[in-house]
Amino acid sequence: MEYRTLGSSGLQVSPICLGTMTFGTPVAEPEAIRLVHESIDLGINFIDTANSYEGYDRVVGSSGGVAEKILGNALHDRRDRVVLATKVCSPLGPGPQDRGLSAAHITRELDRSLENLRTDYLDLYIIHWPDRLTPLETMLEAMDRAVRQGKVRCFGSSNHTAAQLCEMLWIADVRRLMKVVASQIPYSMLTRHFHNDLEFCAAHDISVTPYQSLQGGLLTGKYKRGAAPPAGSRAAEKPEWVATTDDALHDRLEALGELAKEAGVPVVQYVLAWTLDQPAMTSLVYGTKRIEQVRDAIAALEVKIPEAHHERIDELFPRPWRQADPIRG
Numbered sequence: 033m034e035y036r037t038l039g040s041s042g043l044q045v046s047p048i049c050l051g052t053m054t055f056g057t058p059v060a061e062p063e064a065i066r067l068v069h070e071s072i073d074l075g076i077n078f079i080d081t082a083n084s085y086e087g088y089d090r091v092v093g094s095s096g097g098v099a100e101k102i103l104g105n106a107l108h109d110r111r112d113r114v115v116l117a118t119k120v121c122s123p124l125g126p127g128p129q130d131r132g133l134s135a136a137h138i139t140r141e142l143d144r145s146l147e148n149l150r151t152d153y154l155d156l157y158i159i160h161w162p163d164r165l166t167p168l169e170t171m172l173e174a175m176d177r178a179v180r181q182g183k184v185r186c187f188g189s190s191n192h193t194a195a196q197l198c199e200m201l202w203i204a205d206v207r208r209l210m211k212v213v214a215s216q217i218p219y220s221m222l223t224r225h226f227h228n229d230l231e232f233c234a235a236h237d238i239s240v241t242p243y244q245s246l247q248g249g250l251l252t253g254k255y256k257r258g259a260a261p262p263a264g265s266r267a268a269e270k271p272e273w274v275a276t277t278d279d280a281l282h283d284r285l286e287a288l289g290e291l292a293k294e295a296g297v298p299v300v301q302y303v304l305a306w307t308l309d310q311p312a313m314t315s316l317v318y319g320t321k322r323i324e325q326v327r328d329a330i331a332a333l334e335v336k337i338p339e340a341h342h343e344r345i346d347e348l349f350p351r352p353w354r355q356a357d358p359i360r361g
């Protein structure tokens with residue numbers, strides 16, 4: 033496994049990051065622990081969770097902590113072998129302090145995450161969502177304090193635009209606070225609305241760690257036109273977590289299948305390799321239920337997308353519209 037540097041942190045991470053959103057249900061604790069151990073044995077050293085994750089049982093405002101506790105049990109005797117990330121911001125209860133990025137919530141949730149994860153430090157602490165009620169400066173001060181206390185090594189953002197990252201960098205610079213090192217955004221062939229932010233991240237040493245690059249499994253080639261979803265798949269078990277398909281989408285997915293066939297690789301590997309080829313991409317946050325799927329993801333690291341395919345992929349899955357720069361063209 034070739035490791036990559038996470039932003040300006042100096043931390044070395046595998047290009048595949050193990051996502052844990054399915055831990056609890058449908059991936060029960062013993063299977064989840066096995067999956068973590070086997071993934072580490074295969075060379076994966078980057079693991080992503082969130083204080084709110086509790087598998088398919090999650091509803092907005094439920095108390096979370098399930099995936100973190102499972103991970104804590106999986107990692108207690110091998111903590112130093114992984115770069116461990118968790119997140120804060122999502123609502124965890126009905127109270128006004130049960131969500132967001134205030135110093136009160138971050139401080140409380142950081143201690144709870146450390147306890148759940150059975151560790152005394154996080155490698156990467158991620159702000160899960162923007163919080164319009166808390167100024168970025170307040171959040172940055174709370175993160176900076178956590179780093180100085182030794183509870184957090186570095187911090188990242190999730191679901192923030194380049195403009196918000198730019199403001200974070202600017203405040204951190206002026207106030208001499210910790211800089212954001214990584215950005216976790218949704219990014220796949222079907223979800224490219226953050227595409228124009230990637231160059232900004234590359235220019236400012238912010239690693240992009242995209243999530244849902246398989247669009248919940250839709251970009252694996254396993255969902256066929258007119259056929260019921262395969263047994264045990266997400267669309268069969270939790271349909272609301274997979275976008276609905278129609279004929280137009282099936283046309284595009286079938287065309288994608290043809291491209292992968294031309295390249296001589298399975299669709300999953302083709303899609304993951306293409307995603308990692310985009311600017312600033314450092315490590316894909318990969319959802320999985322089985323170690324065979326992890327092997328597929330690792331195999332994708334050897335795949336090279338033929339040069340001529342990039343334009344054809346852009347035609348099938350267009351980038352967002354971009355206004356021409358009047359000075360630079």
Ligand SMILES: NC(=O)c1ccc[n+]([C@@H]2O[C@H](COP(=O)([O-])OP(=O)(O)OC[C@H]3O[C@@H](n4cnc5c(N)ncnc54)[C@H](OP(=O)(O)O)[C@@H]3O)[C@@H](O)[C@H]2O)c1
Pocket residue numbers: 050051052053054080081160190191216243244245246247248249250252254264265266267300317318319320321324325326328329
């Ligand atoms: N920051 C955020 O706001 C945010 C939001 C969502 C997710 N995330 C993170 O991103 C991770 C990934 O999200 P995700 O799981 O929704 O998206 P995903 O990676 O696009 O989809 C993963 C799903 O695709 C299927 N799959 C994976 N590999 C496969 C293979 N080789 N062959 C066939 N099917 C395969 C599996 O589902 P089945 O086998 O069940 O079909 C798997 O659970 C999460 O675990 C979480 O850590 C972050």
